[in-house]
Amino acid sequence: MGDAGEKQQLHGPSYDMRALGFVSGETVVVTGAGSGIGKATALAAARSGLNVAVWDIVGDSAVETAREAKDLGVEALAVTVDVADAAAVADAWEGTLPLGACRYLVNNAGPPSLAEGAFADNLAIALGSVELVTSQWLARCGEEAASVVSLASIAGNFQGGGRAIAPFYPAAKTGIVGYTRYLATRYGGRPRANAVAPGVTITPRTAPMLGNPATAEVVARIPQGRLGYPEDLASAILFLLSPAASYINGVLLPVDGGASLA
Numbered sequence: 293m294g295d296a297g298e299k300q301q302l303h304g305p306s307y308d309m310r311a312l313g314f315v316s317g318e319t320v321v322v323t324g325a326g327s328g329i330g331k332a333t334a335l336a337a338a339r340s341g342l343n344v345a346v347w348d349i350v351g352d353s354a355v356e357t358a359r360e361a362k363d364l365g366v367e368a369l370a371v372t373v374d375v376a377d378a379a380a381v382a383d384a385w386e387g388t389l390p391l392g393a394c395r396y397l398v399n400n401a402g403p404p405s406l407a408e409g410a411f412a413d414n415l416a417i418a419l420g421s422v423e424l425v426t427s428q429w430l431a432r433c434g435e436e437a438a439s440v441v442s443l444a445s446i447a448g449n450f451q452g453g454g455r456a457i458a459p460f461y462p463a464a465k466t467g468i469v470g471y472t473r474y475l476a477t478r479y480g481g482r483p484r485a486n487a488v489a490p491g492v493t494i495t496p497r498t499a500p501m502l503g504n505p506a507t508a509e510v511v512a513r514i515p516q517g518r519l520g521y522p523e524d525l526a527s528a529i530l531f532l533l534s535p536a537a538s539y540i541n542g543v544l545l546p547v548d549g550g551a552s553l554a
């Protein structure tokens with residue numbers, strides 16, 4: 293981020309997380325997997341032997357992520373879906389069935405933190421969609437459902453966000469944590485439900501911030517001195533999803549280089 297002309301690294305290392313207990317051929321649905329954190333998570337899952345259903349509202353990007361996942365040697369399916377549309381989500385679950393019972397779910401899709409529009413509408417998209425996708429998953433795959441991880445944020449949960457974000461965003465992200473805690477206790481701990489709280493992470497959504505003096509100030513306050521990579525989030529999400537995390541239920545894990553403590 294620092295010196296003028298310095299090339300900003302956009303990605304970090306990615307790991308094979310098969311040792312965490314995933315069984316090859318089990319399936320994960322990742323929403324918003326056409327880009328950013330969702331894409332990195334889908335590819336990390338593929339690298340770990342999971343079949344991947346790539347859900348995204350942008351069909352072309354879902355197809356591209358699914359192609360890259362297949363290149364890693366697993367089965368993958370691109371599903372075009374608006375996760376805020378109940379009928380479309382029902383169709384998406386139908387379309388995902390050919391991949392087999394869905395043991396894992398990652399609720400990643402969500403509107404940008406500065407999305408325009410009415411508070412209630414954006415809340416329904418950002419928070420309501422998580423309940424929509426998850427409740428339909430449980431209705432269809434309840435027996436097989438093992439674990440769900442949802443994307444919250446440090447905004448709302450560890451800091452206010454101030455002028456940098458629209459008011460619906462921290463409200464939705466704290467709501468996702470509340471819903472996660474509900475899920476964690478509602479069904480006897482199966483599926484396990486956890487959430488991650490990214491700090492500012494370099495994705496197509498945030499890339500325009502790179503090089504701004506204001507971003508340099510944000511980085512200066514992060515104890516690890518850099519923004520997050522999508523792969524930092526993917527590793528944390530895969531761990532919480534995995535059998536290796538089998539006694540972790542209902543937590544919110546910050547993945548922010550220590551920013552929430554600074």
Ligand SMILES: NC(=O)c1ccc[n+]([C@@H]2O[C@H](COP(=O)([O-])OP(=O)(O)OC[C@H]3O[C@@H](n4cnc5c(N)ncnc54)[C@H](O)[C@@H]3O)[C@@H](O)[C@H]2O)c1
Pocket residue numbers: 323324325326327328329330347348349350353373374375376400401402403417443444445446489490491492493494495496497498
């Ligand atoms: N990048 C960050 O700094 C950051 C920080 C905190 C939290 N998060 C959260 O992480 C998640 C991913 O963010 P990102 O930066 O990778 O975003 P991104 O814009 O790179 O990717 C989001 C993907 O979700 C898809 N999507 C958006 N709305 C959708 C809908 N209604 N239905 C289906 N797909 C939809 C988009 O097409 C896109 O492919 C979001 O929930 C975001 O709030 C990100």
